[in-house]
Amino acid sequence: MNAPRTTAELQAADSAHFLHPFTDFQGLARKGARIIERAENIYLWDTEGHKILDAMSGLWCVNVGYGQKALVDAATKQMQQLPFYNAFFQTATVPAIELAERLAQVTPPQFQHVFFSSSGSESNDTIVRMVRRYWDVLGQPQRSIIISRHNAYHGSTMAGASLGGMIGMHAQGGLPIPGIVHIEQPYWWDHGREQGLTREAFGLQAAHWLEEKILSSGPENVAAFIGEPIQGAGGVIIPPSTYWPEVQRICRKYGVLLVSDEVICGFGRTGQWFGCETMGFEPDLMTFAKGVTSGYVPLGGVMVGERVARVLIEQGGEFNHGYTYSGHPVACAVALANIGLIQELKLVEHVREDVGPYLAQAYAQLAEHPLVGEAQTCGLMGALLLVKDKARGTAFPEALAMGMVCRGHCFREGVIMRAVGDRMIIAPPLVITRAQIDEMVALIRRCLDLTLADAVKHGWLH
Secondary structure (H helix, E strand, O other): OOOOOOHHHHHHHHHHHOOOOOOOHHHHHHHOOOOEEEEEEOEEEEOOOOEEEEOOHHHHOOOOOEOOHHHHHHHHHHHHHOOOOOOOOOOOOHHHHHHHHHHHHHOOOOEEEEEEEOOHHHHHHHHHHHHHHHHHHOOOOOOOEEEEEOOOOOOOOHHHHHHOOOHHHHOOOOOOOOOEEEEOOOOHHHHOOOOOOOHHHHHHHHHHHHHHHHHHHOHHHEEEEEEOOOEOOOOOEOOOOOHHHHHHHHHHHHOOEEEEEOOOOOOOOOOOOOHHHHHOOOOOEEEEOHHHOOOOOOOEEEEEEHHHHHHHHHOOOOOOOOOOOOOOHHHHHHHHHHHHHHHHOOHHHHHHHHHHHHHHHHHHHHOOOOOEEEEEEEOOEEEEEEOOEOOOOEOOOHHHOHHHHHHHHHHHHOEEOEEEOOEEEEOOOOOOOHHHHHHHHHHHHHHHHHHHHHHHHHOOOO
């Protein structure tokens, strides 16, 4: 048996061969990656033996927590019986069929059909193909424009990154691709606060930006509008309660398809099975990934509402789109076990009735911290905005990268938070308890205090 490799040896091999996503390769090589070795419940351990509270559920995905034997057993059994077969050539596998049935049961009633992929990015690529095919079949091929939002995240493939509204991604690779346009995000702190608008009034204003874009593009040219119920990677931007119902009204007024990107919000994260249910709207299509398997194996897909499905099934002929791993039997078997576990543990109710409200109370107390300008939660998603002047809500200079300063303290203190600019965000596993929320919030408060001490020491405060 070979001796276990040291952390330094693993870091050297990592730097020599592994190109990480969304990474400055030279910067990581100088620092060395943190090597995660094992996990259990909501905790991780690295190769140095440090215990870390994972307040980001891996990457928004480990909803049922780490170490769930039911999911491991489901994968093992399926690998032994049928490790792979594809869904081409008019074939299907039992897990894919049964998962399609189960998804039709747990999603909103307009969804009875699913198209499988392997990731959220692939799911959103499928959206582009599917909505344009829908309008083409209906004899309106000019309806090809898809409207999204600035600072949205819909994946990192060519189509997914184009749908997203992140400037840094568009700057690389000649994006966005043609036919995708963007409107401003419904972020009250940046766009409504200084106007003196209530959150509810701002929600209506932000929704009307969609109507303005539809009219300027020509309603006869607009295929769909896509949005995350709550913008995740953009900083946990929680829209006002008035926003989504008004967006739905506008889409229906002009016949525009409404797409809910549920890759982050789906499978209980917001206290309902899906974020669109929490936000009060009924989409025509819905993308999912991450929480469908709790990240144990890759799986994604598109829930297709009957408005679209009937056209594609009855009039569309062959849909020239798909993936080798569409409906992968092992991934589908794990998803079935995962959904069963969510139901067995009543995790959606746990988030809605217990830990979600408890987190909201804890974050209301964190809002009193001198560095925090705004604290928001929805279900088990939360954001803290770091500000230079709490009374005025003045932002820190971008060059200070205060979010990254705070994130550095989080890593050292044993809690994983994500920094999006100066918004510190969390999305812990749905199995988290009140006692673990107390532990997490205490760690967050300590990191805020350490960041405040840095700001005082260096004279960064107002």
